[in-house]
Amino acid sequence: MSLKKQAVSGVFWTFTQQFSMQVINFGVQIILARLLMPEVFGLVAMLTVFVSIGQTLMDGGMTSSLIRTKNPDQLDYSTVFLTNLMVSIAIYLIIFLAAPAIASFYDQEILKNLLRVYALTFVIRSLVAVHTAKLTKEMNFKTQMKLQVPSTIVGGVVGVSMALGGFGVWSLVWLSLSQAIVFTIQNWIFIRWRPSIVFNKRRFKYHLNFGYKLTLSGLLDTIYNNAYRIVxxxxxxxSSVGFFNQAETMRLFPVEQISIVMDKVTYPLFSNIKSDVQLKSAYRSTMQLALFVVTPIMLILILVATDFFVFVFGEKWLPSVPYFQILAIASIVRPISTYNLNLLKVKGRSDLFLKLEVVKKIIGIAVIAIALPFGIMALVVSLTVISYFFTAINMFFSGRLINYSIGEQLKDVSKILLIGVSVAAISYFIYNFLDNIVQSHLLMILAIGLIYTMIYLIAIVVFDRKMIQLIKNLIR
Known part of the structure; x- marks a missing residue:
């Protein structure tokens, strides 16, 4: 199969996988949000950082090294597998012992046992990290979808059943744990690859030399992304953590699907492109298409946020609305940052990747410290503002590698952003007019969504012919 066909197939199956999983997760989230109180979600959100850190350290960036390595063999895969397994067990033991101190830090005794069970998730997933990397290397996203969807369904059923049974916060913990267990079992049943009990020091050093920088970068990113929940x-x-976490979850819900698709597809795709000219062309097209899709989605959600939260989750979640509306502004550029960083990995610049993450996170933590005395809303605003600053940094340094200046990049995306914001302004006045007429939250969501989409597409056709041509070329 040609690289172009692999890319198209990869986008299709990865998007199908993400869409299917998130439709299921979204349905489960709605049910659980109505069954459980905000403080329950807040408790689990407090633990997310520690599980995410475990996941990041477990991999060590070595699976990313496998994906970019030309023709990795059984020795490569087995060495990385054994490394991941041993590291995950070691990290789990550290978390297990630290659980009482973490519970004391938050002054929530229940967190001790919650964390000790919840952290098993990344240990279980270490058993299939290499399986997933191998499928990604082969751009076999169809099989990944077939394995992910059933595990998502089982996890949702377990979580909802336990919530109905009165298990409270444990229903969220076992939802994640059951998903990991089912996904792991399926991988070992349906994927033929099996690790050998071999460990090669030379291959280990090779993958670690590339991967440890990505790990440190990922660790910084994980800590920073969860710093707001910690604070x-x-x-x-x-309950405040619960409201913030719900807003953060929902503002990431649409863009994460696009970001994950881009991350999983563009990394192996870009790795196989030899010419910088071709790489620049692929980079430009991907960035424009991402904004073309993300911009209207997020602006529509901002407009109908109150109706959306009341209709979907109920009035008890209304305090999340202002957080969501501000954070959603940051989500517009999130997919761009995702594949910007993939260029650094493709070019083997994990050193620059790490340096950028260190600088950005130092700035980010300083911003949190400045915003904290002014309350949660100030923290939310600071998170949004700094997201755009970080995106600009990523665009600048990634663009330099392929002779694509930040000025060129901003010029290529400015028209889409201008159209999207202009249509949002028009739709805002229409929303205020309909607010006194339409009494149904669902009808208001559908009406504004339809009106915005129609005006947006007409504006694109009239004012951005290059985007229309790009879409036509993609279809062909």
């Missing part, structure tokens, strides 16, 4: 959990109530 809110420490200085505010669990």
């Amino acid at each position: 809110i959990g420490k200085f505010f109530s669990p």
Whole structure:
């Protein structure tokens, strides 16, 4: 299969996988949000950082090294597999012992046992990290979809059943754990690859030399992305964490699907492109298409946020609305940052990747410290503002590698952003007019969504012919 066909197939199956999983997860989230109180979600959100850190350290960036390695063999795969397994067990033991101190930090005794069970997730997933990397290397996203969807369904059934049974916060923990267990079992049943009990020091050093920088970068990113939950959990109530976490989850819900598709497809795709001219062309097209899709989705959600939260989750979640509307602005550029960083990995610049992450996170932590005395809303605003600053940094350094200046990049995306914001302004006045007429939250969501989409597409046809041509070329 040609590289172009692999890319198209990869996008299709990865998007199908993400769409299917997130439709299921979204349905489960709605049910659980109505069954459980905000503070329950807040408790689990407090633990997310520790599980995410375990996941990041477990991999060590070595699966990314496998994906970019030309023709990795059984020795490569087995060495990385054994490394992941041993590291995950070691990290779990550290978390297990640290659980009482973590519970004491938040002044929530229940977190001790919750964390000790919840952290098993990344240990279980270490058993299939190489399986997933191998499928990604082969751009076999169809098989990944077939394995992910059933595990997502089982996890959702377990979580909802336990919530109905009165298990409270444990229903969220076992939802994640059951998903990991089912996904792992399926991988070992349906994927033929099996690790050998071999460990090669030379291959280990090769993959670690590339991967450890990505690991440190990922660790910084994980800690920073969860820093807001840590700070809110420490200085505010669990329900405040729950409201913030719901807003953060929902603003990421649409863009994460696109970001994950881009991350999984563009990394192996870009790795196989030899010419910088071709790489620049692929980079430009991907960035424009991402904004073309993400911009209207996020602006529509901002407009109908109140109706959306009341209709989907109920009025008890209304405090999440202002957080969501501000954070959603940051989501517009999130997919761009995702594949910007893939260029650094493709070019083997994991050193630059790490340096950028260190600088950005130092700035980010300083911003959190400045915003904290002014309350949660100030933290939310700071998160949005700094997201755009980080995106600009990523665009600048990634673009330099392929002779694509930040000025060129901004010029290529400015028209889409201008059209999207202009249509949002028009739709805002229409929303205020309909607000006194339409009493149904669902009808308001559908009406504004339809009106915005129609005006947006007409504006694109009239004012951005290059985007229309790009879409036509993609279809062909």
